[in-house]
Amino acid sequence: MRTHTCGELRPGQIGQRVRLAGWVHRRRDHGHLTFLDVRDRYGLTQVVTSAQQSPAAHADADPVRSEWVIAVGGVVRERPAGTANPDLATGAIEVAVDELEVLNPSRVPPFYVNEEQEGLDEAHRLRYRYIDLRRPQMQSQMLLRARLASSIRRRLEADAFVEIETPSLIRSTPEGARDFIVPSRLQPGRFYALPQSPQVLKQLLMVAGYDRYYQLARCFRDEDLRGDRQPEFTQLDLEMSFVSERDVMETVERIVLDVTRDTLPDRPILATPIPRLTYDQAIARYGSDKPDIRFGMELVDVTDAVRDTAFRVFSDAIVSGGAVLALRAAGCAGYSRRELDELQDVARANGAGGLVHLAVEADGTLRGPAARFLDVAAGGMIEATEAEPGDLLLMVADADRPRAAGAIGRLRLEMGNRLGLRDPNTLAYVWVHRFPMFTWDAALARWDATHNPFSAPVWEEADRLESDPGSVHAQQYDIVLNGWELGGGSIRIHRREVLERAFRLMGHTTERMRDEFGALLEALEYGAPPHGGIAIGLDRWAALFADQENIREVMAFPKTQSGSDLLMGAPSPVTDVQLEEVGLRLVDAAAR
RNA sequence: GGGCCCGUGGUGUAGCGGCCCAACAUGCCAGCCUGUCACGCUGGAGAUCGCCGGUUCGAAUCCGGUCGGGCCCGCCA
Numbered sequence: 001m002r003t004h005t006c007g008e009l010r011p012g013q014i015g016q017r018v019r020l021a022g023w024v025h026r027r028r029d030h031g032h033l034t035f036l037d038v039r040d041r042y043g044l045t046q047v048v049t050s051a052q053q054s055p056a057a058h059a060d061a062d063p064v065r066s067e068w069v070i071a072v073g074g075v076v077r078e079r080p081a082g083t084a085n086p087d088l089a090t091g092a093i094e095v096a097v098d099e100l101e102v103l104n105p106s107r108v109p110p111f112y113v114n115e116e117q118e119g120l121d122e123a124h125r126l127r128y129r130y131i132d133l134r135r136p137q138m139q140s141q142m143l144l145r146a147r148l149a150s151s152i153r154r155r156l157e158a159d160a161f162v163e164i165e166t167p168s169l170i171r172s173t174p175e176g177a178r179d180f181i182v183p184s185r186l187q188p189g190r191f192y193a194l195p196q197s198p199q200v201l202k203q204l205l206m207v208a209g210y211d212r213y214y215q216l217a218r219c220f221r222d223e224d225l226r227g228d229r230q231p232e233f234t235q236l237d238l239e240m241s242f243v244s245e246r247d248v249m250e251t252v253e254r255i256v257l258d259v260t261r262d263t264l265p266d267r268p269i270l271a272t273p274i275p276r277l278t279y280d281q282a283i284a285r286y287g288s289d290k291p292d293i294r295f296g297m298e299l300v301d302v303t304d305a306v307r308d309t310a311f312r313v314f315s316d317a318i319v320s321g322g323a324v325l326a327l328r329a330a331g332c333a334g335y336s337r338r339e340l341d342e343l344q345d346v347a348r349a350n351g352a353g354g355l356v357h358l359a360v361e362a363d364g365t366l367r368g369p370a371a372r373f374l375d376v377a378a379g380g381m382i383e384a385t386e387a388e389p390g391d392l393l394l395m396v397a398d399a400d401r402p403r404a405a406g407a408i409g410r411l412r413l414e415m416g417n418r419l420g421l422r423d424p425n426t427l428a429y430v431w432v433h434r435f436p437m438f439t440w441d442a443a444l445a446r447w448d449a450t451h452n453p454f455s456a457p458v459w460e461e462a463d464r465l466e467s468d469p470g471s472v473h474a475q476q477y478d479i480v481l482n483g484w485e486l487g488g489g490s491i492r493i494h495r496r497e498v499l500e501r502a503f504r505l506m507g508h509t510t511e512r513m514r515d516e517f518g519a520l521l522e523a524l525e526y527g528a529p530p531h532g533g534i535a536i537g538l539d540r541w542a543a544l545f546a547d548q549e550n551i552r553e554v555m556a557f558p559k560t561q562s563g564s565d566l567l568m569g570a571p572s573p574v575t576d577v578q579l580e581e582v583g584l585r586l587v588d589a590a591a592r
Numbered sequence: 593g594g595g596c597c598c599g600u601g602g603u604g605u606a607g608c609g610g611c612c613c614a615a616c617a618u619g620c621c622a623g624c625c626u627g628u629c630a631c632g633c634u635g636g637a638g639a640u641c642g643c644c645g646g647u648u649c650g651a652a653u654c655c656g657g658u659c660g661g662g663c664c665c666g667c668c669a
Contacts, residue, residue, distance in 0.1 A: 026629075033626040046629070066619090083627055091629085108620060111603055115618090115630065119604060123661045176669035196669085223668045224593095349595095349664075449669050506669090560661065 001071055007043020011092050013076045018095060020045055021071040021103065023134065024064055025114050034061050036097075037114075038072065041139050044088060046079075047072050047095040060100040067106035067113060067131075073099035122552075126566040129557055138553075144263070145542040145554050149216060151262045152236055152538075155255050161214040161238060166201040168194055168218065173516050177221035180231070188583025194220035194232075197535055199454065200520050202239040203492055206531040207523045211241035216538060225561045227550040228484065228540055232559075236487070236541075239533030245475045245491050248532045249276075249431060252489075256479065256536075260427060264545055270294060270428035274479070278434040283402065287325070287409020289435075292483030294428045295421035297412055299405065300326045302395065305380030311373035313356065313397050320399035325408045328385040329415050332392035333359035333367075346414045347396055352407035356395040360387045413483065422482070424547050429486075433477035434458075438469045438505065446507040451476050453506060454499070454520075455490035456532075465501050479536065481544050489534025496524040 002021040009018065025039035032051040037044050049058040057072075064070060074097040085091030110127075111120055113134050125132040132138055153163070172179045172193035179193035195201075197219045205213045217237040225231065240248060253274050260269060275293065282291050285298045303323045306314045314324050329335075335343075340357055347355035358368040358381075365371075366378050374381070387393055394411055398404035416422045437457050438447035447469050449455065455474040457465060464472050475491035493499040499521065503513050513521065542554040552558035559565050579585060 026631095028628050028631050029625085030628065030631075031625040033628080035628050035631085037629070048627085050626075052626080080627065083629085085629060088629080108602065112619080117604065117618095121599085121603090121661070124603085126661095174669095177667085199669090221668065224666080226668085227663075229668070452669055454669090561663090562661085564660090566661095 005042035006038050006040040006045045007089060009045055009076055009090050009093050009095070011078060014078050014093060016076050017073070018076055019071060019073045020047065020095060022069070023106075023113075024066055024068045024070060027064065027066065032058075034058065036061065036064065036070075036072075038070065039114075041143075043090060045090045045093075045095060046085070046088075047074065047097045049097045049100065053096065054098040057097045057100040060102070061097075063105075064100075064102065065106070065108070067109045067134075068102060069104040069106070071101045071103055072097045123560065123566060126558070126560065129567050133556060141542075141546045141548065141554050142556060144546050145538075148259065148263050148542055148545060149538065151259045152216070152255075155258050155262070156214045156238070159212070159251070159255065161212040162210050163215055164205060164210060164213050165215060166195070166198040166205075166217065170195050170201070173200075174512075177223050180220045180222045183582035183584055185581050188581075196221050197235060198237055199452070200517070202237060202533065203454065203520060203528075203531065204523055206239055206241045206492075207526065207528045209241075209529075211529070211531075212238075213240075213533075214238040217535075225559070225563065227552075228543070230539065230551060230555065230558055231563055233551070234538040236536040236538055237533070238535075239531060241529040241531040243491070243530070243532055245433070245477065245532065248489065248491070248534060249433070249477055252479065252534050252536075253431075256429065260429075264427070267545075268426050270426050274429040274431055276431040276433060279432055279436065280434070282432045283405050283409075287405040287407070287412060288483070289432055290478065290480045290483055290485045291409075291430060291432070292413060292416065292422060292428065293430050294423055294426050294482060295416050297327060297329070297415060297421070299408055299412065300328065300385045302326045302377075302381050302384050305384050306374065306377045309374050309377045311370055313354070313370070314374075317397035317399050317404075321401075322397065322399035323401040323404050324395060324397040325401075325404050326381065326385050327394040327408055327412055327415065328387050329392040329394060329419070330388075331390050332415075332419075333361075333390045335359075335392055343394065343411060343414065346411055347394075347407050350407040350410040351403045352396045352398065354396075355411070356397070358393045358395070360389050360391045360393065362389045364389060366393075426482075427544070428482050430480045431477055432480055434473045435476045435478075436470065437461075437465075437472040437474040437476075437502075440470065444507070447505050449502070449506060450474065451478075451488060452490055453502065454492045456493045456498070457502075462498065465498075465505065469505055475532070477534070479534070481541070484540055484544060485537075486540055486544070487534050487536030489532060491530070491532035494524060494528045494530050496521050499524065 003019045006020055006022045020038050022038040022040035025037040025044055028035040034049045036047050038047055049061045051058045072095060074095040076093050077096050079092060079094050109131055111124060113131060116137065169182060169192040172181060172191060177196050182192040182194065184190045184192060198215065198217050202213055215237045217235050218232055219235050220232045222231060240251065257272060279289055282289050287299050301323060303318055306324050307318055309315065317324060344355045356370050358366040358371055361367055366374060381393065385393055396404045396408045435450050437450060439450045441448045455476045458473045458475055461472045478488040479486050493502060500513060539551040539554060543551045546554055548554060557567060
């Protein structure tokens with residue numbers, strides 16, 4: 001049907017007879033001469049019909065419109081002098097068409113494929129995703145994702161990792177995200193769950209001796225959606241045996257950097273080897289466990305500097321054991337009331353009671369609503385923050401230090417955006433590790449795994465599991481890219497007795513443990529090697545590579561925030577027969 | 593579960609109590625055009641302003657509800 005693609009022809013083929021097939025990208029009709037740009041995923045080629053030279057083909061081109069699918073036959077020729085198009089890879093040539101076949105006409109498309117359009121309603125794009133995916137930008141994003149996945153596979157295969165598929169119909173477990181459940185027809189009243197991740201399965205594979213496993217695994221979580229969260233998504237899931245935390249981090253780091261350079265050879269990577277921060281360092285310096293290290297503007301602890309002021313907002317927080325944290329926004333002393341209010345809103349929206357702002361005047365004094373209370377501390381604050389005239393100091397005080405850090409960490413990102421410090425071209429990977437093993441859940445009055453309940457404690461700290469769980473760290477590591485949590489993993493607990501202790505601390509009874517994690521617990525008794533691994537979000541990785549803020553942009557058929565597939569119309573009701581087969585009856589018939 | 597924002601010809605926007613049976617650009621249709629590449633020129637069609645209800649002499653515009661979409665908090669081991 002075609003001899004070449006639409007991105008292929010060059011002056012070297014001049015004089016050759018060719019056939020192209022594709023979509024009509026644009027039509028320029030000059031009456032006795034018609035230009036058609038024919039497009040496929042490889043590119044665009046201009047073809048010409050002439051009433052004089054090829055009357056039949058010219059007549060056939062008459063009804064052809066945007067997005068019609070056509071095949072053309074003709075001879076490649078050089079464009080007349082002065083009419084070459086340097087913006088087009090195929091712009092030096094054109095095809096003089098003597099034969100044009102309409103393979104399929106198209107209705108007028110619901111939006112433009114042939115030009116970029118700002119503000120196009122995303123619901124509309126999703127409703128006609130097959131057209132949206134024709135847009136050159138979407139095609140390049142899908143192809144980038146494919147290159148990334150391909151690079152991952154090649155790199156892992158070269159490193160002796162074995163790809164093993166795990167089932168999508170598995171057993172529901174509590175903990176973590178809500179499961180999607182699938183009713184069983186063969187056993188009415190029983191349900192499968194779709195995996196939130198192949199976590200337990202890959203650990204069983206380690207017990208089975210496949211000491212380097214990987215999978216591009218589809219995962220499902222029935223939780224509320226966000227721009228970076230879909231109900232189903234893809235993880236690069238990998239697991240290794242006979243490894244320490246350091247081994248895994250070093251192996252993964254080499255893979256990540258190789259894949260990055262392979263997929264995006266021209267994008268600068270901020271720092272290699274990938275910097276490592278402990279969780280405590282990340283919180284203290286950036287106010288986040290997923291810091292964007294493309295810019296500095298680190299948080300400054302001014303608690304000591306303001307300890308003796310009469311400013312109640314600060315002193316109350318300090319007396320309660322809290323902290324006062326500051327951010328130095330260089331050159332922002334001139335911020336307007338409105339800009340300061342917006343920053344105030346950012347602080348409040350992220351847990352701060354308020355935001356104290358002080359501008360540094362030319363004479364080194366401070367100006368701001370709270371300045372008169374802070375006179376005595378002015379020198380100390382300026383020294384601690386290294387502030388200079390013209391700078392703006394932003395401060396958050398809270399009895400709860402992590403809360404203050406979180407709020408000011410978000411302000412840091414906001415200022416990074418406002419000051420244009422988050423260079424979209426740079427890729428800044430960073431490791432965050434040594435997380436606290438447990439977080440106290442005040443509502444449930446129990447300890448909860450900070451990340452993954454299977455994560456091992458730092459072995460030397462394991463004897464404090466019961467006596468002082470809050471002080472135990474996990475052998476856990478997150479890899480962060482440009483402020484996004486890209487992935488996380490850990491060394492797993494490979495001894496039954498330790499895993500049971502950890503579960504018990506999280507409030508599991510022995511019966512529940514045996515019921516829900518029986519297979520894993522038992523497997524650990526049959527020669528489970530020390531092991532650990534990581535899971536990296538492929539969608540997020542692709543989105544960051546494609547410079548998109550939304551993973552929907554790198555997914556072919558994503559769902560909306562309410563979980564709808566606007567193209568296929570899912571979720572949908574099912575028939576009474578289908579319900580009956582699986583032994584279900586809807587409680588509220590009206591809900592259908 | 594909660595907060596905020598959006599919904600006007602096919603598409604993107606303007607209009608934000610009467611001047612609007614709605615404007616602009618583009619797309620679409622027709623005619624003309626032999627070197628365009630966002631081709632050009634001329635003409636034309638196309639919207640009960642998401643839906644329901646209310647306020648008002650009068651609603652695209654104000655209010656309430658609802659549906660759809662987005663962002664955020666909670667949630668996401």
